[in-house]
Amino acid sequence: xxxxxxxxxxxxxxxxxxxxxxxxxxxxxxxxxxxxxxxxxxxxxxxxxxxxxxxxxxxxxxxxxxxxxxxxxxxxxxxxxxxxxxxxxxxxxxxxxxxxxxxxxxxxxxxxxxxxxxxxxxxxxxxxxxxxxxxxxxxxxxxxxxxxxxxxxxxxxxxxxxxxxxxxxxxxxxxxxxxxxxxxxxxxxxxxxxxxxxxxxxxxxxxxxxxxxxxxxxxxxxxxxxxxxxxxxxxxxxxxxxxxxxxxxxxxxxxxxxxxxxxxxxxxxxxxxxxxxxxxxxxxxxxxxxxxxxxxxxxxxxxxxxxxxxxxxxxxxxxxxxxxxxxxxxxxxxxxxxxxxxxxxxxxxxxxxxxxxxxxxxxxxxxxxxxxxxxxxxxxxxxxxxxxxxxxxxxxxxxxxxxxxxxxxxxxxxxxxxxxxxxxxxxxxxxxxxxxxxxxxxxxxxxxxxxxxxxxxxxxxxxxxxxxxxxxxxxxxxxxxxxxxxxxxxxxxxxxxxxxxxxxxxxxxxxxxxxxxxxxxxxxxxxxxxxxxxxxxxxxxxxxxxxxxxxxxxxxxxxxxxxxxxxxxxxxxxxxxxxxxxxxxxxxxxxxxxxxxxxxxxxxxxxxxxxxxxxxxxxxxxxxxxxxxxxxxxxxxxxxxxxxxxxxxxxxxxxxxxxxxxxxxxxxxxxxxxxxxxxxxxxxxxxxxxxxxxxxxxxxxxxxxxxxxxxxxxxxxxxxxxxxxxxxxxxxxxxxxxxxxxxxxxxxxxxxxxxxxxxxxxxxxxxxxxxxxxxxxxxxxxxxxxxxxxxxxxxxxxxxxxxxxxxxxxxxxxxxxxxxx
RNA sequence: GCCGGGGUGGCGAAACGGCAGACGCGGGGGACUUAAAAUCCCAGGCCGGCAACGGCGUGCGGGUUCGAAUCCCGCCCCCGGCACCA
Numbered sequence: 001x002x003x004x005x006x007x008x009x010x011x012x013x014x015x016x017x018x019x020x021x022x023x024x025x026x027x028x029x030x031x032x033x034x035x036x037x038x039x040x041x042x043x044x045x046x047x048x049x050x051x052x053x054x055x056x057x058x059x060x061x062x063x064x065x066x067x068x069x070x071x072x073x074x075x076x077x078x079x080x081x082x083x084x085x086x087x088x089x090x091x092x093x094x095x096x097x098x099x100x101x102x103x104x105x106x107x108x109x110x111x112x113x114x115x116x117x118x119x120x121x122x123x124x125x126x127x128x129x130x131x132x133x134x135x136x137x138x139x140x141x142x143x144x145x146x147x148x149x150x151x152x153x154x155x156x157x158x159x160x161x162x163x164x165x166x167x168x169x170x171x172x173x174x175x176x177x178x179x180x181x182x183x184x185x186x187x188x189x190x191x192x193x194x195x196x197x198x199x200x201x202x203x204x205x206x207x208x209x210x211x212x213x214x215x216x217x218x219x220x221x222x223x224x225x226x227x228x229x230x231x232x233x234x235x236x237x238x239x240x241x242x243x244x245x246x247x248x249x250x251x252x253x254x255x256x257x258x259x260x261x262x263x264x265x266x267x268x269x270x271x272x273x274x275x276x277x278x279x280x281x282x283x284x285x286x287x288x289x290x291x292x293x294x295x296x297x298x299x300x301x302x303x304x305x306x307x308x309x310x311x312x313x314x315x316x317x318x319x320x321x322x323x324x325x326x327x328x329x330x331x332x333x334x335x336x337x338x339x340x341x342x343x344x345x346x347x348x349x350x351x352x353x354x355x356x357x358x359x360x361x362x363x364x365x366x367x368x369x370x371x372x373x374x375x376x377x378x379x380x381x382x383x384x385x386x387x388x389x390x391x392x393x394x395x396x397x398x399x400x401x402x403x404x405x406x407x408x409x410x411x412x413x414x415x416x417x418x419x420x421x422x423x424x425x426x427x428x429x430x431x432x433x434x435x436x437x438x439x440x441x442x443x444x445x446x447x448x449x450x451x452x453x454x455x456x457x458x459x460x461x462x463x464x465x466x467x468x469x470x471x472x473x474x475x476x477x478x479x480x481x482x483x484x485x486x487x488x489x490x491x492x493x494x495x496x497x498x499x500x501x502x503x504x505x506x507x508x509x510x511x512x513x514x515x516x517x518x519x520x521x522x523x524x525x526x527x528x529x530x531x532x533x534x535x536x537x538x539x540x541x542x543x544x545x546x547x548x549x550x551x552x553x554x555x556x557x558x559x560x561x562x563x564x565x566x567x568x569x570x571x572x573x574x575x576x577x578x579x580x581x582x583x584x585x586x587x588x589x590x591x592x593x594x595x596x597x598x599x600x601x602x603x604x605x606x607x608x609x610x611x612x613x614x615x616x617x618x619x620x621x622x623x624x625x626x627x628x629x630x631x632x633x634x635x636x637x638x639x640x641x642x643x644x645x646x647x648x649x650x651x652x653x654x655x656x657x658x659x660x661x662x663x664x665x666x667x668x669x670x671x672x673x674x675x676x677x678x679x680x681x682x683x684x685x686x687x688x689x690x691x692x693x694x695x696x697x698x699x700x701x702x703x704x705x706x707x708x709x710x711x712x713x714x715x716x717x718x719x720x721x722x723x724x725x726x727x728x729x730x731x732x733x734x735x736x737x738x739x740x741x742x743x744x745x746x747x748x749x750x751x752x753x754x755x756x757x758x759x760x761x762x763x764x765x766x767x768x769x770x771x772x773x774x775x776x777x778x779x780x781x782x783x784x785x786x787x788x789x790x791x792x793x794x795x796x797x798x799x800x801x802x803x804x805x806x807x808x809x810x811x812x813x814x815x816x817x818x819x820x821x
Numbered sequence: 822g823c824c825g826g827g828g829u830g831g832c833g834a835a836a837c838g839g840c841a842g843a844c845g846c847g848g849g850g851g852a853c854u855u856a857a858a859a860u861c862c863c864a865g866g867c868c869g870g871c872a873a874c875g876g877c878g879u880g881c882g883g884g885u886u887c888g889a890a891u892c893c894c895g896c897c898c899c900c901g902g903c904a905c906c907a
Contacts, residue, residue, distance in 0.1 A: 616833090
């Protein structure tokens with residue numbers, strides 16, 4: 001071509017071998033450059049507003065799968081974005097390094113858990129680097145390091161002092177496969193299976209350590225000031241299970257037992273009472289004639305597993321104790337039964353039965369021929385709703401709501417009962433009968449009993465030369481050097497606690513440890529905490545909705561009450577990722593053969609494309625199936641963006657073109673959209689806005705636009721917009737476009753409202769709400785002008801068909817609706 | 822049963838109460854090429870029609886409104902959580 005191109009000739013970038021974007025080379029280059037320049041070090045001095053971006057630290061299982069990439073990309077994007085928006089960003093990473101898989105590897109293959117764990121961590125660190133993440137590795141936390149877990153022990157001791165940690169003999173859940181007890185939260189589903197390994201748990205009576213999370217039950221119900229998904233809040237609320245009711249006692253001769261009810265308004269309908277088979281009073285009140293039947297029933301109930309008890313749920317069974325209790329208001333004797341539909345673990349383990357107005361009591365009464373009185377009018381029995389009271393002495397004629405209060409008042413006045421609140425939430429069982437966890441820092445002394453290990457003796461370190469037995473028993477039980485110690489109080493011989501802590505203890509406060517990961521004097525540096533906490537945005541999987549996220553909230557509240565921090569919530573905003581499914585829309589698994597390996601993807605497409613594609617699939621909290629065709633669309637986008645960038649760099653001078661203003665407007669529209677979309681974690685629409693902008697640049701070139709200055713202006717801004725999502729390519733583009741320094745420390749572009757304004761706008765003309773024509777008019781044209789133009793339209797006139805226009809609705813710059821009479 | 826979230830083209834999905842289907846995938850047509858790949862362009866909800874155009878369309882039935890995917894009421898279905906919780 002000679003000199004300047006023919007004026008109207010389309011100028012568009014051409015694909016050549018040289019213009020192909022070489023992701024492998026470029027990604028390697030910039031990852032090395034960033035590391036050498038320490039680009040992602042958290043700023044030490046306070047200069048700009050802080051932003052603490054946190055993602056749930058991974059378990060070092062050995063390899064990241066594509067789900068980890070899906071989980072890790074948005075926090076990285078957001079951290080980069082907030083940095084460009086002018087914040088000092090803290091974006092740390094670490095490893096949740098204690099846990100059973102490491103111990104299983106030790107038992108099976110003779111590798112020490114520490115070796116297994118640290119090897120995995122090394123491999124996963126490298127993978128996280130190939131993703132192009134901006135984690136600050138200087139702050140890495142590895143929870144199996146004594147330097148970390150000593151502070152678990154320190155917190156345990158503080159909790160012990162505060163009465164927030166205690167030991168109790170209690171019926172607990174035991175996983176026979178993991179060979180340890182579990183917290184109630186770790187037993188899932190109707191079949192009561194171990195959350196980790198899916199084995200049905202069994203009940204055991206053991207001495208175990210608990211954290212008193214129930215002390216914060218009410219406070220945990222308040223999510224005030226938290227921007228968390230409804231789903232998570234609902235799950236926690238449901239788990240805590242608060243219910244308001246009335247507690248009162250029944251007298252049985254000299255004995256008495258308390259019951260809890262939420263339906264005190266139905267008290268006059270109580271025709272019998274039921275105790276849980278395990279209730280301590282059963283033995284004392286059972287009459288001699290009933291003794292054999294009761295003993296047989298209790299024996300049968302205790303032999304049955306929970307699963308069996310549940311499978312016969314519809315067939316309610318029970319046995320009469322022979323005893324009678326006195327109705328607190330009528331004084332009538334009512335029979336006392338035992339039945340396994342009453343649980344010892346909830347409320348008081350005893351109930352007042354109101355068969356007329358409760359399904360379960362109705363079934364039971366029907367089966368055993370007990371009376372079913374009606375105390376609320378209307379409908380067939382059982383009638384469980386509210387209504388007007390009958391057969392209720394002085395309360396007849398009252399509504400349920402009024403009677404509820406009146407009867408509660410009467411019981412309180414008579415000293416018989418009181419209003420009270422019950423929770424389903426139980427205290428957090430933290431004892432684990434495993435080796436690979438934090439030793440619980442107490443010793444047992446024959447003279448002094450349970451003695452806490454003094455702070456100065458921390459950490460209590462796991463013995464490194466443990467012997468892992470094929471039986472799966474904790475090596476700590478058989479390690480004399482660990483087991484035998486002296487009592488810190490009396491100096492006599494003592495024995496160490498061999499239980500270790502639930503690994504959820506580790507994860508309950510790791511966001512604090514990132515502030516000063518090597519601090520030898522305190523769990524975290526208070527000055528750093530004041531600067532950075534609480535976490536501004538926290539991301540992770542929905543599977544932790546109850547477990548980790550509730551424990552973490554509890555820890556922060558306990559730390560606040562210990563005077564360690566000034567706030568009560570650790571994370572202000574929470575966002576959950578969805579799950580990436582296999583190409584066949586099923587869960588990815590080796591057995592299904594639909595696993596997508598991220599290392600293969602990175603080798604084939606590069607990290608930027610994988611990041612972009614994962615974010616483009618759809619709303620992040622929704623997840624979705626992998627699509628190997630879909631990622632090719634992102635490859636095309638990447639290549640087209642690259643060619644457009646080279647083209648912009650090579651195009652000369654400021655040759656004006658009539659398309660210039662609309663291209664510049666397209667840029668500012670894209671800036672506005674991408675900014676708003678990233679703010680709301682809508683990565684898919686942010687990317688589509690960038691694709692639209694790229695299409696606009698293509699159309700501009702297609703139409704002969706050749707203003708090189710404008711093209712570079714657009715592409716420099718574009719480069720900054722895409723920098724959080726495709727950090728490597730953006731860095732390379734930034735350099736090619738003549739930008740100084742790293743693109744990742746540039747200021748985020750700002751949309752100019754004046755440039756967003758259009759000179760001409762398209763107005764939709766509706767007749768009776770149906771679109772009949774479109775008009776192009778000047779922006780902000782006066783209404784009567786628009787109205788005249790609308791009425792002048794032949795299409796509109798045809799639709800009106802000579803009828804009268806009764807009403808005209810005009811929305812400026814948008815539409816006119818003609819309503820016919 | 823209770824709680825939470827959904828239901829929009831062939832597919833993934835967009836849409837402050839104001840042009841439904843942006844953006845992308847797939848399929849279709851075309852340009853370039855000896856050919857293919859790559860790239861670029863065009864069309865693209867469904868039905869009728871060569872077309873202009875018309876009708877119908879956001880799970881179903883009502884309602885509010887000049888105007889509803891969006892708000893309200895009543896259902897249906899799907900996903901997730903909890904579930905003998907007194």
